[in-house]
Amino acid sequence: VTRAAVLGAGSWGTAFAKVMADAGTDVRLWARRPELAKEIQATRRNPDYLPDIELPAGIEATGEAAEALAGAELVVIAVPSQTLRANLEAWTPELPDGSLLVSLMKGVELGTTQRMSEVIRDVTGVPQERVAVVTGPNLAGEIAEQQPAAAVVASVDPARAEQLQVACTTNYFRPYTNTDVIGCELGGAVKNVIALACGMAEGMGFGDNTRASLITRGLAETTRLGLALGADPMTFAGLAGLGDLVATCISPLSRNRTVGWKLGRRMTLDQVLADTRQTAEGVKSCRSILDLAGKQGVDMPITEHVVMVCQDGMRPTDMVARLMGRETKPE
Amino acid sequence: VTRAAVLGAGSWGTAFAKVMADAGTDVRLWARRPELAKEIQATRRNPDYLPDIELPAGIEATGEAAEALAGAELVVIAVPSQTLRANLEAWTPELPDGSLLVSLMKGVELGTTQRMSEVIRDVTGVPQERVAVVTGPNLAGEIAEQQPAAAVVASVDPARAEQLQVACTTNYFRPYTNTDVIGCELGGAVKNVIALACGMAEGMGFGDNTRASLITRGLAETTRLGLALGADPMTFAGLAGLGDLVATCISPLSRNRTVGWKLGRRMTLDQVLADTRQTAEGVKSCRSILDLAGKQGVDMPITEHVVMVCQDGMRPTDMVARLMGRETKPE
Numbered sequence: 001v002t003r004a005a006v007l008g009a010g011s012w013g014t015a016f017a018k019v020m021a022d023a024g025t026d027v028r029l030w031a032r033r034p035e036l037a038k039e040i041q042a043t044r045r046n047p048d049y050l051p052d053i054e055l056p057a058g059i060e061a062t063g064e065a066a067e068a069l070a071g072a073e074l075v076v077i078a079v080p081s082q083t084l085r086a087n088l089e090a091w092t093p094e095l096p097d098g099s100l101l102v103s104l105m106k107g108v109e110l111g112t113t114q115r116m117s118e119v120i121r122d123v124t125g126v127p128q129e130r131v132a133v134v135t136g137p138n139l140a141g142e143i144a145e146q147q148p149a150a151a152v153v154a155s156v157d158p159a160r161a162e163q164l165q166v167a168c169t170t171n172y173f174r175p176y177t178n179t180d181v182i183g184c185e186l187g188g189a190v191k192n193v194i195a196l197a198c199g200m201a202e203g204m205g206f207g208d209n210t211r212a213s214l215i216t217r218g219l220a221e222t223t224r225l226g227l228a229l230g231a232d233p234m235t236f237a238g239l240a241g242l243g244d245l246v247a248t249c250i251s252p253l254s255r256n257r258t259v260g261w262k263l264g265r266r267m268t269l270d271q272v273l274a275d276t277r278q279t280a281e282g283v284k285s286c287r288s289i290l291d292l293a294g295k296q297g298v299d300m301p302i303t304e305h306v307v308m309v310c311q312d313g314m315r316p317t318d319m320v321a322r323l324m325g326r327e328t329k330p331e
Numbered sequence: 332v333t334r335a336a337v338l339g340a341g342s343w344g345t346a347f348a349k350v351m352a353d354a355g356t357d358v359r360l361w362a363r364r365p366e367l368a369k370e371i372q373a374t375r376r377n378p379d380y381l382p383d384i385e386l387p388a389g390i391e392a393t394g395e396a397a398e399a400l401a402g403a404e405l406v407v408i409a410v411p412s413q414t415l416r417a418n419l420e421a422w423t424p425e426l427p428d429g430s431l432l433v434s435l436m437k438g439v440e441l442g443t444t445q446r447m448s449e450v451i452r453d454v455t456g457v458p459q460e461r462v463a464v465v466t467g468p469n470l471a472g473e474i475a476e477q478q479p480a481a482a483v484v485a486s487v488d489p490a491r492a493e494q495l496q497v498a499c500t501t502n503y504f505r506p507y508t509n510t511d512v513i514g515c516e517l518g519g520a521v522k523n524v525i526a527l528a529c530g531m532a533e534g535m536g537f538g539d540n541t542r543a544s545l546i547t548r549g550l551a552e553t554t555r556l557g558l559a560l561g562a563d564p565m566t567f568a569g570l571a572g573l574g575d576l577v578a579t580c581i582s583p584l585s586r587n588r589t590v591g592w593k594l595g596r597r598m599t600l601d602q603v604l605a606d607t608r609q610t611a612e613g614v615k616s617c618r619s620i621l622d623l624a625g626k627q628g629v630d631m632p633i634t635e636h637v638v639m640v641c642q643d644g645m646r647p648t649d650m651v652a653r654l655m656g657r658e659t660k661p662e
Contacts, residue, residue, distance in 0.1 A: 137543035149540040209480040212468035212578035216570055223568070237554070237568065239547055247543035250581050 001026050002167045005072035007065060007091065009036060010278065011049040011140040012104055013078030018144060020076070021058030022170045028072070032079075034063030048277070053144040069094040074102055074167055076134075077120070080279040081107025081189075084116060088123045100160055101126060103133045106188035107281045108288040113295065115185040129157040132164050133181055135188040136239040137247035139254065146172040152240040154178040176239065183235030186226045190289055191245040192256040192282030193306050194218030197323070198249040199257035200309065200316040203264020214302065214323070215249050221300040225289075228296040256282040263309060264316045283310050332357050333498045336403035338396060338422065340367060341609065342380040342471040343435055344409030349475060351407070352389030353501045359403070363410075365394030379608070384475040400425040405433055405498055407465075408451070411610040412438025412520075415447060419454045431491055432457060434464045437519035438612045439619040444626065446516040460488040463495050464512055466519045467570040468578035470585065477503040483571040485509040507570065514566030517557045521620055522576040523587040523613030524637050525549030528654070529580040530588035531640065531647040534595020545633065545654070546580050552631040556620070559627040587613040594640060595647045614641050 002025045006017040009031035017029045031037040040046050040061035044054055062068050069075065075095060079087050084105060095101070101124065103116040114122060117131045136151035143149055153168070153175045155161040161177035168175055178184060194214065201210050222245070223236040235241055248254045259280040262272040269283070286306045293300045305323055308314035333356045337348040340362035348360045362368040371377050371392035375385055393399050400406065406426060410418050415436060426432070432455065434447040445453060448462045467482035474480055484499070484506045486492040492508035499506055509515060525545065532541045553576070554567040566572055579585045590611040593603040600614070617637045624631045636654055639645035 137540045137547070139538065139540055142538040142540045145538075147538050147540060150544045207470065207473040207476075207478050208578045208582035208584070209468045209470055209473045209478060211581065212574045213481045213570065215577050216468070216568075216574035219573065220568065237547075237551065239544065242550065242573065243543045243547035246546050246577060247539050250542065251539035253539070 002074060003072050004028070004074035004076055004167060005030065005068040006076045006078060007068060007087070008032070008078035008104075009040065009046060009049070009061065010078060012138075013076075014046045014050050014055070015140040015144040016076065016078065016104055016134065016168070017059050018053070018055055019170055019173045020168050021056040023166075023168050025058070025074070025167045027059045028068040029059050029061045030065050030068040031061060031063060037061045037063035050141070050144050065091050066094045069096065072096055072099055074164065075099045076102040076104060078104040081105050081116060081281055082110060082284055084119050085109065085123055088120065092124050095124060099130070100155075100163060101131050102164060103131070103185075106135065106185075106192060107285040108189050108292060110284060110288045113288050113292040115182070115189070117181055117185060128181075129155070129160060131155065131181070132160055133184050133188075134164070134168070134175070135184045135244060137243040139247055139251050141253050143173060148172050149174070150239050150243070151175040152178050152184055152238070154181045154184040154240070156181055178235065178240065180232040180235045182229055183226050183231030184240040186229065186231060187222060187236055187241040187244055189281070189285055190218070190222040190225065190303065191248050192280070193286045193289060193303050194222070194245060195248040195254055195256035196260035196263075196280070196282045196286070196306050196310070197302050197319075199260020200264040201320050202257075203261035204316060204320060206320060210320070211249065215245060218302050219245055221302055225293050225296065225298045225300060228298050255280045259283060269310060282306065286310055333405060334403050335359070335405040335407055335498060336361065336399040337407045337409060338399060338418070339363070339409035339435075340371065340377060340380070340392065341409060343469075344407075345377045345381050345386070346471040346475040347407065347409065347435055347465065347499070348390050349384070349386055350501055350504045351499050352387040354497075354499050356389070356405070356498045358390045359399040360390050360392045361396050361399040362392060362394060368392045368394035381472070381475050396422050397425045400427065403427055403430055405495065406430045407433040407435060409435040412436050412447060412612055413441060413615055415450050416440065416454055419451065423455050426455060430461070431486075431494060432462050433495060434462070434516075437466065437516075437523060438616040439520050439623060441615060441619045444619050444623040446513070446520070448512055448516060459512075460486070460491060462486065462512070463491055464515050464519075465495070465499070465506070466515045466575060468574040470578055470582050472584050474504060479503050480505070481570055481574070482506040483509050483515055483569070485512045485515040485571070487512055509566065509571065511563040511566045513560055514557050514562030515571040517560065517562060518553060518567055518572040518575055520612070520616055521549070521553040521556065521634065522579050523611070524617045524620060524634050525553070525576060526579040526585055526587035527591035527594075527611070527613045527617070527637050527641070528633050528650070530591020531595040532651050533588075534592035535648060535651060537651060541651070542580065546576060549633050550576055552633055556624050556627065556629045556631060559629050586611045590614060600641060613637065617641055
């Protein structure tokens, strides 16, 4: 039996721990707050993020990262993107030799503009063969309900991707392997930004034509950035690109879309964030993605406008009107 | 002032007539039923398809095709795909010399497996330079409400595409020109079939992960067919491919998605069609698209399964389970 540590008991960390346990993997789930770990262990539920889902017996919850990590062949990391470096610095001495480090995170680090797999390698010094990512159209709440879903597991080493694939294949979760780590990570990170823009448009009362145009142009700017960084353009047409983008932009369950929607309804960013327990990755990653694009000389107009709204105080009404290339009538 | 005939007063024909009139084009709108033409002319509304929209003064409605066609530089055709040939045979003697024949239709003819522009050329004998198509993420109801939308106008002759572009550019409708007529038409036709599949999945209670996977794999099979037929693969990543597909698959206003949703709710196809005034193109086009793919040796699994449901009586539950590659639990 494969042994895995899942570090981070938010909604996706918890749902993926369930997937792995359902796949027959022996899972230790680390929660940052010891009281949450205790409650998960006692009740087989995560009351904060997936209260209605009964977790399988194959998951042990713990508040001690060292306990979760001991003997793990797979180290699955699901913390907010901007906290990865600090968390990982603390965990590095405990990482088992030869373990595969798996990122569930979808973001780009502020300041360094590193993708999550790059942060992992930067902090731990492991070779790229020991890093993998999981991505695709995978809304945590639907996966936890065992709705059928396709996903992507990517590593530059196909054997490592297959090792991960086996550890998370169930009758409702079907992962496909891929070797384009760069493309998979960029697709996952930029879609959060595009989902913010879609949410804003929807909150302002724009319809599905506008959302479809934003999704189309959003995927185009993601692909441009990916090409500049050496990704395979086909990745963006697949589950890790288009699939993840569409799921995030259409789902009422998507946090980034919901944050965008509230901004579109004229709430301020401070009000919205005070209202939200979970992390909307795009609010911070938009800046680092735009910086990354700037270094590559790639034009990303939607991302640029999301930065203006989330960081520079532009009103979403002005943003959508500018993106659609014209002034629109007031509602 | 450019003079245009719009042949067909369904929701998209009527909405596009409004777009052209708002762009300053002189429009005659032909309705098959003379009483509808009279009512549009008298009330400036189309009570059957867009009852809440006031039509601009630049539209004259008529029940006489010859009257609509007299002096038209642009002949815009918006009839159900499977009726195009018979309609056009009647109109051909009246087509003004040198006029541009513009298809708003999204289908493939049963039997011949011809795209709409091919049917137009087959019946009228005009050279391909005199045919154009309009496509993109353009839900008629939203366009009629003047929500901002991007679109594509395609002709192998860039000058003809620009002629059409000028005749339909307004402050809410922004058409981009394209020369890939094949790709634009295929994107528009196949998306109706994928929207049926998405609607079925949704009607059965599947969530956004499943819908996003169907959209992703649907675009992949559309692109495969396009490549075999000589289309530009980039077309499918743009507004005429991805954009139109996403708008149709996510919108509650989409007829094909709605028909699929009802099938997913266990209504029979006969019940659904009896319930629907408007044409759901995909119900018939799925067969001709599958035939076209068969001639090219292209595998289109989603289209194949939609044909099984719409023509061979397969239950949607079996279809989605087979497409997702596994048996699912009953609801």
